[in-house]
Amino acid sequence: MELTFFNVAVAVTIAIGFAAINAAYLVWAERRGAGRIQRRPGPNINGPLGLLQPPLDGIKLMAKQLIIPGGADKALFIAAPVLAMAPAIVSFVTLPFSDTIVAHNLNVGVLAIFAFASLGGISLLFAGWSSRNKYAVMSSVRAVSQAIAYEIPMLVTVITVVMIAGTMNLTDIVAAQKGGIWNWNIFPFKAGLFNPLMTMSFLIFFICALAETNRAPFDLGEAESELVAGFHTEYGSMGFGLFFMGEYANIVVGACLTTLLFLGGWSCPFGLFPGVWWFLLKIYVIIATIIWIRWTFPRTTIYGLLNLSWKILIPFSLFNLLLTAGLLKVF
């Protein structure tokens, strides 16, 4: 598809539309899922099954007044929520949904997405620092140290996958995993290469995706019971709305990446008719597990979290990288 203005405009609006709807209705899915886990119905008053809840929430958030605290650093204060939402939306442009449906097929797709993902950590720092609130500063320092600690094992596992597939182009990575469930990267006995640690690298990648988006057992950034509301304590209406949507958009990006890199994108488990519906099915299964994990586990401590990353995840992923390189050399 050559790059005319029209194609790019259509592709970008579709990507942003997908991201916005997904972010909004993930909030609804999380609240209903959490409700059902806790033996209560979850939102069910506005509209059938509470489906009108996200738009009404959006309107309510927009109607509220955006209060900027007295001594806040105005520029950074406004930039932070935008920076939280923008990378997630932009990375949808390069995410292929099926071999034909892709906004813009970059040759260095994986690199682009992780470049945008690292922006997320900076937005937390801006939010915490600029809102001039002790709790926010403490939580932003925590969130940045967490983001750094978990970016390394994530990138190392991604390098392993890129090495196996030979390219950085997401469509080709999925093409390398075509044909049947045993051909996916998650399983060790791929054709021509036998690497027992691939399932574990999938697990490492999944844990890092959770930690990167401040979710589940690693939500130290906005630890409700300690730091009141973490870095977005001072944010009022759409400021908080953008952070909230940014978080869910990041979850969707994380789920898409896990599917693309490890679960064979849009290829079907028994190799018959690949298509975008397999891809969507896998994403929503992963998102359901993310929500499920959040409402089951308590929060880790900051030193527990950093120990987990530096002492367990990074050694394992480096070892896995060397093992894959060795095996590729041999076979």
Add this chain to the structure above:
Amino acid sequence: MSVPIHIQPDETFVLNVGPQHPATHGVLRVKMEMDGEYIVNAETVIGYIHRMHEKMGELKTYPQYYMNLSRMDYLGALGYSHGHVLLVEKVAGIEVPERAEYIRAITVELNRIASHLFWFGAFVMDLGGFSPLMYALQDREHILDMLERITGSRLTYSYYRFGGLYNDIDDQFIESAREFIPRMRKSLKKYHKLVTGNIIFIKRLKDNAILSKETCRKYGASSAVARGSGINYDVRKNEPYSVYPEFDFDVPVYPEGDSLARYNVRMAEIEQSLRIIEQGLDKLPDGPIMPKKAPKIIKPPAGDYYQAVETARGNFGIRLISDGTKVPYRLKLRSPTYSNMHLFDETAKGMLIMDALAFMGSLDLVIPEIDR
């Protein structure tokens, strides 16, 4: 995990874990001088919900003081009324029929389970897990409904009267209590699988704020805070009162002294209370619930009297100095969380704020009971 901190004086900032804070379960303020995430020193400021129960004690006659006790600790209110009623019966020499004593023991233990369940839910929520709170409250709801059916209110029961009870329990209460026990045991197993075994939970609480026996003795800590550090002290066993000698139950004691030990003690206590209720229901005699000639006006002889009782939060003591009139001369309420919370300042030095708040959760605080 306390790390020796080397602080420059201008390096620290004061953080108000203020009266309105999700982890303080009430209006308690801890002024923490922090160096980054480490607490340099903490100063607890209380008194935000101080209602001066002791002055009310000096203005109201004995029967009018029933309701104050359940307003002190609304989670385990019956334990406090039990202490007050036992004291005045001992001093004024009122005979309590056997059936009333048994019903009191059963309802106090039910109330203790309800209080421990609420603590369990709030404690796990402090550490970040939200679902166990809902399961705990769901089990607690059964107890509250049972008690509401016979006493008339859910939390602040003024159910005990000098010499007996406000009204009798009926068969439906006994039957629902019997059916509650196996259901509670099943959900206890669920909690142990969901929370106690969870590695994140264990890693979070292991070696967190270790209390030595000496600190507990110097501060007069009681209940799970003392029993978590290996001190075998339970007022029901050390100073047997009312009908507790008839029940055989044991007092869970864990020697480690960290928050995990305090957690285990309270979870084991729920099991022990279930055993007490079972035996109480089996041995429940019939008969009246009030003595024949219950005195309307209570005038205890002059003197200085003390009664200690084991409530959900520790050994609650009442000191009564009466001068023979209808109104007590001085009524001192010794609240257990007051002493348990007092050791927070010293232990929180050098801890991370996350560990300190987990430690505060393991102390099972109810702030109106501290402030009285």
Add this chain to the structure above:
Amino acid sequence: MVTYFSEIFSGLWSLIIGLSITFREFFSPTVTVHYPYEQVVMPERFRGHIQLKGDEEGNPKCVVCMMCQRACPSGCITVAGKKKEGEKKKTLSKYTLDFTKCSLCGSCVESCNFDALEFSKEYKLASTRKEDFIMDLMQRLEEQNK
């Protein structure tokens, strides 16, 4: 080295057990009462605010003996009666309950020897004005009788 690995695997296993429990909870029925649509039935001994009991023709059984006023710890009951000519017993003229101070301890109902007071089952008492809680129980009795 072995403990290092065994700790990781036992840790993962405990996480999976936790997930299995919430999975089972996910599919068990909800237990909450959806308040505005389903009403909660108060048990028979529920202690709402006190109300007067009427005899057969509906006038209150109260004989203005002031026992409840004296027994109340927070002094929220004010009773006034007047003696109609030709009758030896006083009849009730005013009975107000200041529900802002009442703590529902039940001493008044207990101290009334003429069984003229009982607890109502009223629990929906939200209001924005303080005066709504200074209740005139005589008037409530009339409404009840209608």
Add this chain to the structure above:
Amino acid sequence: MIVEKTKKALDVLFPQQKAEQEAEDDTPVSTTPENEAHETKKEEPRPNGLIERDYAVHGYHLDAQVAPEQLFSAIEIIDGLEFFLESITGVDWIEDDQMEIIYDFSRYDFDLCRVVIRTRVARDTPVVPTITPIYAGANWHERETHDFFGIKFDGHPHLIPLLLPEDADFHPLLKDFKA
């Protein structure tokens, strides 16, 4: 047995009572310490000394009244015998123009012994030495008693109001306190 041990330990504080005790032992007088305390309470305040109380009625075993100067050494004896501080109560005896501070002690182990140590101070100059160096747990108790009665605990590290607002200068539990 712990009750006797504490009794012997505390007796060292009251030499004159020991002399009177010997006099009383060889002339068996029927008045047990129980009602003898009642009589003395009515007429003049109780002399400093140790009385053994009946636990079933009063709720504690030993009741020692000490002068404020002996307070510190009495508490040191008690601390030596592994008691834990239960509470500190202030009482305002307005008729005999005195203030009383009662220290409650109990034990963690199973041989039960509750000790009460009380001191009486003049009502207008209520000053008592603090026991925070021995029992750190007494810090809040003393601050609270100071809030309610105005009793000064000299040597207390941090004697600011605990339960009352910071600028409170009234003492609510005094008998002549008008709200």
